[in-house]
Amino acid sequence: MSLLHTPAGAASAAPAPVRVVHARTWMLRSPLVGELDTAADVLVLDLEDGLPAARKDEGRARAERAAAAGPVWLRISAAGTPDGEADLALGRTLGGQLAGVVLAMCAGPADVAHVAASLPPRTPVVAMVESAAALLSAPAIAAHPATLRLAFGTGDFRRDTGMSADRLALSWPRAQLVVASAAAGIAAPIDGPCGPVGLAHDAAAHAAGMGFTGTLALDDAAVAGAHAAFTPSADDIASARTLLAATPDGPVDGSYAPALARARALVARAEALAAL
Incomplete structure (x- = not known):
């Protein structure tokens, strides 16, 4: 799909559009990249890790220009940080052209509440669980009315906990996100990036077996394999x-x-x- 196919009206519609509730692949892409077309179900312009510190303002300006072509999803920096507040200011500027946000480094339901209160009413929030403390708060994060889905930030979670990428090591946190989502009555969670292209299908199939129904993606070449595993x-x-x-x-x-x-x-x- 392209940026132009991001569902219109997502910021004011309730319930959330079918596309994002069931979306299998969420492509994280820097707004500094010229090409925004993607085969993924949802394109997310990454204002957090997708932008070097010296080019944050430039990236936000490019995201604002991209929104002129159709509503956009934004990955925003942690709530309460200077970059996070600047990202929220952009979201308010976009208004109805903001389809939703992926909140990086969500620490708890208070972060979701802050983001939701800072954006147009009923803007969907995908909350990224990326730390041990956030995992313990996952049920409360999932239960917040603004939370559309949870996402597992595997890289930062491993950095915070010292866990390896071994599937057995990460099975407990993955299960916690699945259970928290089910208990809150929201869509199943989104796994961390599906990894090297050649392993995308295998990684996504494992996540599907754990109860996930989607994955973050960084490369379009990985999309087909992920789609096959989650379909x-x-x-x-x-x-x-x-x-x-x-x-x-x-x-x-x-x-x-x-x-x-x-x-x-x-x-x-x-x-x-x-x-x-």
Whole structure:
């Protein structure tokens, strides 16, 4: 998709557009990069790590110009920092041209509240959990009314905790984000960047198995593999529909109820993704 296809009206619409609730790939791209077209479901102009300190103002100006072509998602710096406040000022300037924000280094629900109060009403917030303290606050972050989804900032989380990139080491924090999202009734979380292009499908498949339904991305070449991993397969869809057709009025006993619920959710997700 291109920047022009970012859903219009996201800043004032409730509930959030299907595209971002079900989005599989969130491409982080510096506004200093000339080419903004991407195959990802959502393009996010990165005002945090995507801009060197000396070029922050230039990057914000370019993001503002990009918003003239259609509503944009912005990754903003930590709440309460000078860069974070400058990013929020840009968001207010964009008004209805701001589709939503990805909040870097979210420390707790107070950060989400501050960001939400500083932007146009009902601006969706994807809160990045990137520290041990934030992980412990994940249920409260997810429960905030402005939080659309959680995202796992794996790089900074590993730096903060000393954990390796080993999947077993990161399985507990990933599970915590999935459980926090489910308990809050919001969409499943977004995993950290899906890694080297050749490993994108494998990394995304692992995240999908953990209960994630999307991933951050840094390279368009990784998008196809990630999309394949987060999209229900034809066989899975067929099996789910067969199960639902066999029990149109529900199961005779309660033992099949969880399987039917999973089948309905899988078919609903497949249909939503087909509409992207």
